[in-house]
Amino acid sequence: MLAIGAPVQPPDLSKCHSATDDETKQPVNCCPPYSTASVVDFVPPSPSKGIRVRKPAHELNTEDVEKFKEAIAKMKALPDDDPWSFKQQATIHCTYCNGAFDQAGIEPPVLLQIHGSWLFLPWHRCYLYFWEKILGKLIGDPTFAIPFWNWDAPEGMYMPKIYLGNSSSLYNDNRDKNHYESVFDYKYAYNDQNPTCPSQVDKVIRENLCQVDRMYKETIRNPELFMGKALRAGQSVPTNASGSLENLHNSVHQWSGPSESPYYDMGNFHTAARDPLFFGHHANIDRMRDLYNNFRGHRPEFKDPDWLEASFIFYDENRQVVKVKVKDCLTSHQLRYAYSPEKLPWMNSGLKCRKEKASKKKGEKKSLQLVPVSEFGTEPRTLTETIRVIVPRPQVSRKKGEKEEASEVLVIRGIHAPHGTAARFDVYVSKPIEGLVSEDRGEFAGSFVKIPHTQHKTNSHGHKSSLELGITILHEDIEAEDSKKLVVTLVPRMGKVIIGGVDVDLFKVDDYED
Numbered sequence: 001m002l003a004i005g006a007p008v009q010p011p012d013l014s015k016c017h018s019a020t021d022d023e024t025k026q027p028v029n030c031c032p033p034y035s036t037a038s039v040v041d042f043v044p045p046s047p048s049k050g051i052r053v054r055k056p057a058h059e060l061n062t063e064d065v066e067k068f069k070e071a072i073a074k075m076k077a078l079p080d081d082d083p084w085s086f087k088q089q090a091t092i093h094c095t096y097c098n099g100a101f102d103q104a105g106i107e108p109p110v111l112l113q114i115h116g117s118w119l120f121l122p123w124h125r126c127y128l129y130f131w132e133k134i135l136g137k138l139i140g141d142p143t144f145a146i147p148f149w150n151w152d153a154p155e156g157m158y159m160p161k162i163y164l165g166n167s168s169s170l171y172n173d174n175r176d177k178n179h180y181e182s183v184f185d186y187k188y189a190y191n192d193q194n195p196t197c198p199s200q201v202d203k204v205i206r207e208n209l210c211q212v213d214r215m216y217k218e219t220i221r222n223p224e225l226f227m228g229k230a231l232r233a234g235q236s237v238p239t240n241a242s243g244s245l246e247n248l249h250n251s252v253h254q255w256s257g258p259s260e261s262p263y264y265d266m267g268n269f270h271t272a273a274r275d276p277l278f279f280g281h282h283a284n285i286d287r288m289r290d291l292y293n294n295f296r297g298h299r300p301e302f303k304d305p306d307w308l309e310a311s312f313i314f315y316d317e318n319r320q321v322v323k324v325k326v327k328d329c330l331t332s333h334q335l336r337y338a339y340s341p342e343k344l345p346w347m348n349s350g351l352k353c354r355k356e357k358a359s360k361k362k363g364e365k366k367s368l369q370l371v372p373v374s375e376f377g378t379e380p381r382t383l384t385e386t387i388r389v390i391v392p393r394p395q396v397s398r399k400k401g402e403k404e405e406a407s408e409v410l411v412i413r414g415i416h417a418p419h420g421t422a423a424r425f426d427v428y429v430s431k432p433i434e435g436l437v438s439e440d441r442g443e444f445a446g447s448f449v450k451i452p453h454t455q456h457k458t459n460s461h462g463h464k465s466s467l468e469l470g471i472t473i474l475h476e477d478i479e480a481e482d483s484k485k486l487v488v489t490l491v492p493r494m495g496k497v498i499i500g501g502v503d504v505d506l507f508k509v510d511d512y513e514d
């Protein structure tokens, strides 16, 4: 067996086996139709090539829309066993998500899987890249660029209209039709009511924007919090933690797909890419990583060779099977595409979120009832109703320099949610008042959002994950910098979840030097 501590390698194409539908636990066939293909190394496009510009789906002009529809129609018209066909392209997602391969060279076998780890964003970037190039080939337009679902801007927080006409190649019937006209609430849990009155809609939009703003601010120095944690050869996934972006991404899947199990297509990974909306969603996820990379001055998110050298296999636009390394697709620029520079309405929206809170508090002061709150304790607890605990902080009143060296992170440990089910809980943080707590949940810190996921073969005891949420800025927002303890509120939203414990830690900032 390879020692743990090597980059994940592409699978042996000749050793594909059946994958598993996460919800029904039934075997599904997700093997690619090129088991004996010779594999060549991917060569990134030449820097002299033009840049393809991906635009927001809700702003495409008629010509762009027609082109996109035509390309998808052509892809759908290909025979099912053609690697370029819409069906095969969708199946790739199942291949890499639902365990159609084992990791090459690992004994005992470990399933190859890219979600819930630092491979999530690079893999999907490559996946979209080839999908886009193939579509361009099909319509004879090398400048063709796919649209992105701009769900981080108020006008984009709806299912883009281009995907809705039921006679179009972009349509898919397996969606939550209740959501065709309604705003997407990032805190959505299955069967939540749509916000209806304008003030509710405004509130949802504002809270969505705050959430994006906070996500960037709290993760900007610690890529693992944004991108997900390390996954090395021989490790099974989910290793430990998805990043904040992947958790948010899961909400989009759940809101788009049907609200009842089976959640095909968008709400179940083995079927998700059968919906053209998937690619609009993932283009925005990729764009958000692009922004993250820009904010960080284009430094690679990790300098660990186990990440940079990790590699995947794709079928390219020249009908060649290629091996792509994470380091080949660090930036969109390297791949000669870009996102149209949209306004970022969430940027610095934090100020607005805070002000509102403060004025609300004043009015409520009289009715404040304070109750005692205890520590989490040593035993795991089932999250059937809201859990509120008091948690000590490792350090208080940290100076600016100290904050630049280490981020304060809320760690929800030992999370267990049954496989094959969806789950969600939301996390709020507040400041205790003389050791007591008021009814107010406090400030939203983030969510754990799970899509039904395959049980790993060699780990039948049930895998535990953790949720890590940056709270350095949040402390400033709730003026709790000098507070020795925090009150953490876990609100169950979906599924049966067991929690192992709650801690606050300091995470050293990556010590990257150019």
Ligand code: C2O
Pocket (backbone or CB within 6 Å): 093, 097, 115, 124, 249, 253, 269, 272, 282
């Ligand atoms: Cu591979 Cu949106 O999931």
